[in-house]
Amino acid sequence: MKVLILRSRRRTHSERPTDPYAQEFRSHFADKVIGNLSGERTFCSACGPDCRACREKYGREFRDHIAGVIAFPAILPYLLERPAEHVPRDIPPHDILLAINIHEQILVEVLKRCAEEETRGVVVPLEAPGWVSGSAHEKAAEVCGRADIEIAFPKPFCSFDPPSGGILAEFRERFHIGKPRVELHVRDGRIETAHVEVSAACGATYYVARWLEGRRIDEDLRHEVIAKRMHSYPCTASMKWDDELGDTSLHVANHAHDEILAPLGIHPGDEPGMVMSPVGRMVPRPAPLRENLENVERARRAVLDALEEGGCVTLQTLRRNRRIAPAAMNTALLLLKQEGKIRTEGGAIVRV
Numbered sequence: 444m445k446v447l448i449l450r451s452r453r454r455t456h457s458e459r460p461t462d463p464y465a466q467e468f469r470s471h472f473a474d475k476v477i478g479n480l481s482g483e484r485t486f487c488s489a490c491g492p493d494c495r496a497c498r499e500k501y502g503r504e505f506r507d508h509i510a511g512v513i514a515f516p517a518i519l520p521y522l523l524e525r526p527a528e529h530v531p532r533d534i535p536p537h538d539i540l541l542a543i544n545i546h547e548q549i550l551v552e553v554l555k556r557c558a559e560e561e562t563r564g565v566v567v568p569l570e571a572p573g574w575v576s577g578s579a580h581e582k583a584a585e586v587c588g589r590a591d592i593e594i595a596f597p598k599p600f601c602s603f604d605p606p607s608g609g610i611l612a613e614f615r616e617r618f619h620i621g622k623p624r625v626e627l628h629v630r631d632g633r634i635e636t637a638h639v640e641v642s643a644a645c646g647a648t649y650y651v652a653r654w655l656e657g658r659r660i661d662e663d664l665r666h667e668v669i670a671k672r673m674h675s676y677p678c679t680a681s682m683k684w685d686d687e688l689g690d691t692s693l694h695v696a697n698h699a700h701d702e703i704l705a706p707l708g709i710h711p712g713d714e715p716g717m718v719m720s721p722v723g724r725m726v727p728r729p730a731p732l733r734e735n736l737e738n739v740e741r742a743r744r745a746v747l748d749a750l751e752e753g754g755c756v757t758l759q760t761l762r763r764n765r766r767i768a769p770a771a772m773n774t775a776l777l778l779l780k781q782e783g784k785i786r787t788e789g790g791a792i793v794r795v
Contacts, residue, residue, distance in 0.1 A: 444508060444538045444539065444613070444614065444617055444618075445508055445509070445510040445535075445536065445537045445538050445539070446480070446505075446508060446509055446510060446537060446538070446539045446540075446541055446614075446618070447509075447510045447511055447512075447513070447534070447535055447537035447539070447540050447541070448473070448476075448477060448509060448511070448512045448513070448541045448542075448543065449512075449513050449515070449540065449541070449542040449543065449545050449549075449550070449553060450470065450473035450477075450512060450513070450514050450515070450543045450544070450545065451468035451469065451470050451473065451514065451515055451516070451517045451543075451544055451545055452470065452514040452515065452516060452517050453470045453474075453517065454467065454470065454517035454518065459518075462520065464520050464521055464522070465518055465519065465520050465521070466518070466519065466520075466521050466546075467517060467518050468515070468516075468517050468518070468519070468544050468545060468546065469517075469544055470517065470544075471679060472543060472544060472568075472570050472645065472679045473543040473544065474486065475644070475645035475646060475679055476541070476543060476568075476600075476620075476644045476645060477509075477512065478646070479498075479620070479642070479644060479645060479646035480505045480506070480508075480509065480618065480620070480644075481504065481505065481506040481509070482498070482503060482504030482505070482506065484496060484498075484499070486646070487646055487649075487650065487676075489650050489672075489675060489676050490650070490653075495653070497649050497650070497652070497653040498646065498649045501619075501639065501649075503618075503619055505618055508618075510535040510536060510537040511535040511537075513531060513534075515529060515545050515546065515549055516529075519546050522548075523546065523548045523549070526546070526548035526549050526551070526552045527552045529546070529549050529552070530549060530552045530553055530556060534553070534556055534557070534560060536560065536561065537560075537561075537562060538561070538562070538563045538564065538610065538614075539562075539563065539564045539565070539566065539610070539611075539614050540553070540554075540557055540562055540564070540565045540566070541565075541566050541568075542565065542566070542567045543568060544570070544574055547575050547576060547579035547583075548579070550567065550575070550579065550583060551579060551582050551583055551586065554583055554586045554587060554592075555586055557587075557590070557592065558586060558587070558589065558590035558592065562590075562592055563592060563593065563610040564592065564593040564594070564595075564609070564610040564611045564614055565583075565587055565592055565593070565594040565595070566594075566595050566597065566600075566603065566611065566614070567583065567594070567595070567596045568596075568597050568598075568599060568600035568603070568644065569596055569597065569598040569599065569692070570598075570599045570600065570679055570680045570681055570692055571680070571681030571683060571692060572681065572683050572684075572685045572686075572687075572692075575596065580596060593605070593609050593610050593611045595611055597621070598685070598687070598688060598692060598695070599680040599681075599692040599693075599695060599696050600620070600621070600643065600644040600645070601621065601622055601623060601643035601644065601645075601647075601648075601680075601695075601696045601699045601700070602622055602695055602696075602699055603615060603620070603621035603622055603644075604621060604622040605621075615641060616641070619639070619640065619641050619642055620641065620642060620643070620644040621641050621643075621644070622641065622699055622702075623639075623641055623642060623643055623648040623651075623699055623700050623702070623703055624639075624640040624641040624703075625637050625638065625639050625640065625648065625651075625652050625655075625703045626638040626640055627655070627703070627704075627706060627707065629660060629707070632659055632660055632661065633657065633658070633659050633660070634655050634656055634657065634658050634659075634660060635656070636656060637652035637653070637655040637656050637703075638652070639652050643696065643699070643700070645676075645678070645679050647672075647673060647676045647678060647696075647700070648700065648703075650672055650676050651668070651669055651672045651673065651676075651700055651703070652703075654668050654672050655668055655669075655703075660707050660709075664704055664707075664709065665701055665704065665709060669697065669700050669701055669703070669704070670697055673693075673696065673697050673700060678693050678696050678697070680692035680693040680695070680696040681693060738767065738768060738771035739771050739774045739775050739778070740775075741766075741767060741771070742767045742768075742771040742772045742774070742775035743775040743778065743779060745761070745764055745767060745772075745775075746761060746772075746775055746776065746779060746785070746792065747779075747784070749761065749792075750785070750792070750793075750794040754793065754794045755791055755792065755793050755794070756791070756792050757790055757791050757792070758776075758790050758791070758792060759790065761776075761792070776792065783795055
């Protein structure tokens, strides 16, 4: 099985998007994926001087299975007049196309060409919101559907777990990348070995598995090992909120690794609503934007209802409502004041 990789070039220090109608494409994630697939020892430096080459024992070097790597400019206009001009005339024969953070118009043009080749499957990982728009997603799926090509848009890549029986499932198993799967051997309450069967495409799972070995299963493995190691690797998924996921890509990646512990009876749902911050502290999960708006509207109605009863209410009374977060209540009061519906007199809220 041959894999063709599409990526963006590494941007030089002098290259900067100066045009407001230009966008920049990152190369860091592509570097990680290619390094992992190629079996490069130096692509991971997370352990520093403590490195013990944890990946080498697996012998997973697939550089001979990479049909080619096509790199596109790191900075391009949002709208390309002639995207086909950026697609090379000769595309190496391949079974799987792996497209990592390239211009979406170029992606669609390449897929049109692949429909004429013998491409059998396409993977377009989405490590951050905005890598591929909804319209381009639909167009790409339509082009592949007409050509009977399997296509997946895993968000992020370590959620990639296609249905068995297809070419993409075969790709995941043969190249050992996608949703993590680790076989844990436990003896006397301690993890003796952690064998990586499928790793996150960036290689983070090997790093996590290394630090699981030797730990007791009654320790806080989710936070003290998996979450901390995912942040120190570091995970390449974005920390930006994604409304489609209802979460950040990084947290989804973290949960995918939490599932490694499921055979031990430890599940991601055991502690809902908590996530690890970039500095390694557990904090409440941020509410989705839609939920925040609903909370503010609920607080707004509560204020107006209270004023209907007497025309005046104290801030202290409003804050006794345990169903409404203080931040939502404060925002509601500011909005009502801006609308001219209330005024404040000391600690009292008065209807106008």
